[in-house]
């Protein structure tokens with residue numbers, strides 16, 4: 525269903541409670557399935573986390589994880605060590621185009637039995653769960669950090685733990701560190717030095733524990749964009765966040781200072797405040813925070829600020845080719861964009877075309893990144909509920925700020 529977002533004004537002060545981080549939730553759900561002794565709170569209510577929960581308790585041979593990339597990668601590792609269980613792990617049409625060979629080969633090297641059901645290197649895959657004996661493997665680290673996190677998550681269950689040697693440039697590093705920090709928090713021993721990562725085997729009895737998932741920083745990015753597009757003095761309070769986040773997208777705090785958005789931490793809340801800014805152009809390397817590239821590109825377009833974004837080599841294999849999708853949709857609105865396989869350059873623009881229909885390509889972040897534009901002009905968001913992949917209540921929360929949305 526398409527939603528129309530009328531040109532809107534938002535309240536001077538508003539607040540929103542955002543669901544738990546999808547990335548933290550999907551790691552912790554898997555770890556909880558391996559180690560039932562701990563409990564979780566503020567788990568993400570996203571489709572992807574619900575799919576993860578259901579997949580982990582599924583008894584059927586075919587497990588379909590739709591568009592959920594982290595679930596696909598993490599569950600490939602998980603089902604590889606479920607001794608005696610045969611699983612066909614599949615997903616949406618797009619999931620069948622998202623590569624998994626690097627992870628499958630690493631698991632096979634450790635002794636896993638995995639075969640391709642359709643195209644070599646891509647889901648669906650058939651996994652015959654067994655005990656993995658080996659513990660050392662090398663893999664390419666510049667395609668997706670999710671392969672590395674998947675291996676680390678099961679590492680503690682292997683007889684001798686796991687030791688990974690990462691080849692080439694390491695991408696999306698904060699997501700790897702998040703995995704290690706969560707393992708540390710539960711009580712495992714991990715290390716990450718240069719290009720070697722290890723998780724020691726689980727020997728001692730783990731203590732039961734309540735773990736609280738921090739709210740999602742990628743979801744917060746849309747409010748940073750809204751604040752950047754708002755009048756000076758506008759304040760938006762978001763919960764529940766912490767200053768020492770495990771999520772790399774908390775880089776938003778520094779990045780949005782360029783747009784005049786300051787962040788004040790108060791207990792478990794952050795307040796974004798729009799101040800005067802004189803930004804003329806922006807250059808950023810987003811290899812550590814790929815999921816906020818769309819948000820930042822649209823913020824710059826809305827403000828008529830040229831930007832040069834690099835480190836975007838992972839964007840082509842996400843929910844859609846996000847580089848092509850951004851170029852196509854920003855150009856419909858009147859902008860001019862140049863892309864390569866790993867970068868995006870947006871020229872300065874003055875006018876924004878009105879009532880443009882934004883295609884979302886089964887990508888939640890396309891819908892959410894363009895929605896703040898309603899502060900500048902009316903627009904249509906196609907297949908608007910695509911947002912449920914990570915943030916099901918997105919439009920209700922925008923309405924609470926003052927956005928006028930015709931559903």
Ligand SMILES: O=C(O)C1=C[C@@H](OP(=O)(O)O)[C@@H](O)[C@H](O)C1
Nearest residue numbers: 547594668669670696699814838
């Ligand atoms: O591990 C994770 O939770 C994620 C890692 C990142 O993927 P890549 O490492 O493929 O860039 C990110 O884009 C994705 O949304 C979530």
Ligand SMILES: C=C(OP(=O)(O)O)C(=O)O
Nearest residue numbers: 591592593594815842843
């Ligand atoms: C890339 C994303 O998710 P995934 O890879 O888990 O599908 C995302 O949420 O932006």
